[in-house]
Amino acid sequence: MKKLLFILSLNFLFVFTACSNVQSSSDKEGIAPYELSEREQDLLEAFGMSDTSQILTFYAPKETQTINVNVYRLADVNVWEKIGGGAISSGVEKDSSELLSGSLTMQLRENDCIDININYAGQYSFQTEPIVPDQTIVGSTRGFLESFQEIALNTEIPIAVMVYDSGTAMQSYTSQDYFEPSKFEGMDLVQVVTVVFSDQSF
Helix, strand or coil, X not given: CHHHHHHHHHHHHHHXXXXXXXXXXXXXXXXXXCCCCHHHHHHHHHCCCCCCEEEEEEEECCCCCEEEEEEEXXXXXXXXXXXXXXXXXXXXXXXXXXCEEEEEEEEECCCCCEEEEXXXXXXXXXXXXXXXCCCCCCEEEEEECCCCEECCCCCCEEXXXXXXXXXXCCCCCCHHHHHCHHHHCCCCEEEEEEEEEECCCC
């Protein structure tokens, strides 16, 4: 609970401070990892969250009405099965030409739950259900969005991948491997989180 409250507090901070980071580097429609200050990094490490948390900031296209976050689990036939997600909508039409800023935070929990918080024309939080693997998990690895990614409306952007296996050998993966699910062949459990900026409202 303390960790969740902490990440929510950080989320409010990033709404006011992160925009300048994205704008100064690109000033265009995109999503990117938030650049933590030394103090912020120390805080995450103190809470044991530096390796299990992701903080992203974005400038959404002015046509954006809804932000959808999807959580998938890889099925046996290399097909992504949706197991959770959520969305937040502005609910209003926008005439401004300015890009719209926001933030998205994610934390991996010990029981393979994922806490996700979105700040965009309001705040929305949700958590995925626990997952009980079929095998005893020995190793795990994760990959997060590592650099600036341009936003194309109504197109999924993978932001995190979590891979778990009962074997003793594990290779590294990136969030972009979402587009080639066959790369995860032989792994016991694979989860991916994606985000979609949509011009459609609820």
